Amino acid sequence: MIMKSVESIAVIGAGSWGTALAMVLADNGHDVRLWGHKPEQIDEINTHHTNQKYLPDITLPKNIIGHVSLGEAIEDAEVLVLAVPTKAIREVVNKIAVIRKDPMTIVHVSKGIEPNSLMRISEMIEEETPSHLLKSVVVLSGPSHAEEVSLRQPTTVTVSSKELEEAERIQDLFINQHFRVYTNPDIIGVEIGGALKNIIALAAGITDGLGYGDNAKAALITRGLAEIARLGVKMGASPLTFSGLTGIGDLIVTCTSVHSRNWRAGNLLGKGQNLQEVLDNMGMVVEGVRTTKAAHQLAEKYQVTMPITDVLYSVLFENVSAKDAVELLMARGKTHEMEDLTNLLGGQ
Ligand SMILES: NC(=O)C1=CN([C@@H]2O[C@H](COP(=O)(O)OP(=O)(O)OC[C@H]3O[C@@H](n4cnc5c(N)ncnc54)[C@H](OP(=O)(O)O)[C@@H]3O)[C@@H](O)[C@H]2O)C=CC1
Numbered sequence: 001m002i003m004k005s006v007e008s009i010a011v012i013g014a015g016s017w018g019t020a021l022a023m024v025l026a027d028n029g030h031d032v033r034l035w036g037h038k039p040e041q042i043d044e045i046n047t048h049h050t051n052q053k054y055l056p057d058i059t060l061p062k063n064i065i066g067h068v069s070l071g072e073a074i075e076d077a078e079v080l081v082l083a084v085p086t087k088a089i090r091e092v093v094n095k096i097a098v099i100r101k102d103p104m105t106i107v108h109v110s111k112g113i114e115p116n117s118l119m120r121i122s123e124m125i126e127e128e129t130p131s132h133l134l135k136s137v138v139v140l141s142g143p144s145h146a147e148e149v150s151l152r153q154p155t156t157v158t159v160s161s162k163e164l165e166e167a168e169r170i171q172d173l174f175i176n177q178h179f180r181v182y183t184n185p186d187i188i189g190v191e192i193g194g195a196l197k198n199i200i201a202l203a204a205g206i207t208d209g210l211g212y213g214d215n216a217k218a219a220l221i222t223r224g225l226a227e228i229a230r231l232g233v234k235m236g237a238s239p240l241t242f243s244g245l246t247g248i249g250d251l252i253v254t255c256t257s258v259h260s261r262n263w264r265a266g267n268l269l270g271k272g273q274n275l276q277e278v279l280d281n282m283g284m285v286v287e288g289v290r291t292t293k294a295a296h297q298l299a300e301k302y303q304v305t306m307p308i309t310d311v312l313y314s315v316l317f318e319n320v321s322a323k324d325a326v327e328l329l330m331a332r333g334k335t336h337e338m339e340d341l342t343n344l345l346g347g348q
């Protein structure tokens with residue numbers, strides 16, 4: 001039994017992931033305030049202890065208190081868990097910065113890269129928060145579908161921060177017998193792996209939707225990992241991070257699960273629906289679409305070859321058909337699987 005001190009924690013964003021993480025923190029005995037911007041949803045959370053739109057048929061612990069007032073939610077909470085889609089991060093952090101008086105630790109759990117600025121989420125948070133208000137930024141990431149976490153099924157994640165002690169402190173807040181939390185000092189690798197796996201999950205959904213099989217999916221996962229790592233290392237990440245939970249781990253869970261919104265969106269695209277139709281019907285965030293735009297720009301900036309990202313970009317934004325995209329990938333010029341052959345051959 002792990003003994004924990006009780007903290008007041010504000011979870012900002014009452015969608016699937018914010019609600020599931022609020023449950024983990026509430027199970028650990030913390031005083032959890034869950035902020036959402038829809039009064040009827042917060043009323044449902046406080047009255048019925050449910051969040052039917054995002055986690056149907058799950059009963060929430062009674063120590064999760066819903067708030068529509070951001071000021072009330074973050075008051076006295078030294079740790080804030082940001083669980084909104086990447087495109088809402090700046091807006092929400094701005095609102096917090098206006099209200100907040102004391103320094104805070106922000107834990108973000110979102111998986112995306114901002115197009116054009118090409119910033120990781122921790123960088124966006126740092127840019128939007130006055131330095132006297134920001135104690136530290138921690139990212140929590142890894143193979144973790146909210147649907148399974150809310151059922152208290154075994155799950156492993158990683159936390160990372162520029163300050164190891166802060167990551168360890170957040171590890172302590174979340175860890176329990178169902179939810180195992182590791183630390184990793186490589187914040188660049190953790191954020192890049194979490195964001196870019198959504199691109200590959202969209203592609204895996206597409207090949208499933210087209211009727212291709214396990215060979216295609218295994219190819220996407222392994223070659224997807226290769227291009228994510230290639231970019232990540234150029235951006236300053238450790239190559240080892242991509243063989244961990246936030247790299248291959250998250251790729252596996254997202255490319256192979258019907259829980260994944262990115263996989264589901266890709267699947268519908270593969271079956272012939274158009275992007276707008278798919279996104280309109282999803283009702284939840286599909287991060288991989290914007291991140292494909294950002295990764296396409298990153299590949300250009302860092303001069304990295306990212307064939308899967310490139311063909312997915314052409315499907316999403318240039319009207320190339322899914323079937324043609326797969327043919328384009330298969331018809332690429334021949335190449336070596338491992339890029340650094342000299343190292344593999346022992347320096348010969
Ligand atoms: N779901 C999962 O299993 C996991 C998700 N993640 C990541 O977590 C992040 C959040 O995803 P998830 O919770 O699943 O997404 P959902 O679509 O389930 O929920 C998003 C929540 O954010 C709210 N929101 C959106 N825009 C704003 C805004 N401008 N201001 C305030 N609230 C806003 C939505 O409100 P509304 O209801 O009004 O739309 C909703 O409550 C994503 O980056 C995702 O990649 C990471 C790991 C697992």
Ligand SMILES: O=C(CO)COP(=O)(O)O
Pocket residue numbers: 111142143144145198201250253254259260261262263285286287
């Ligand atoms: O990141 C996730 C699981 O680790 C959730 O993926 P989706 O956003 O595709 O549902």
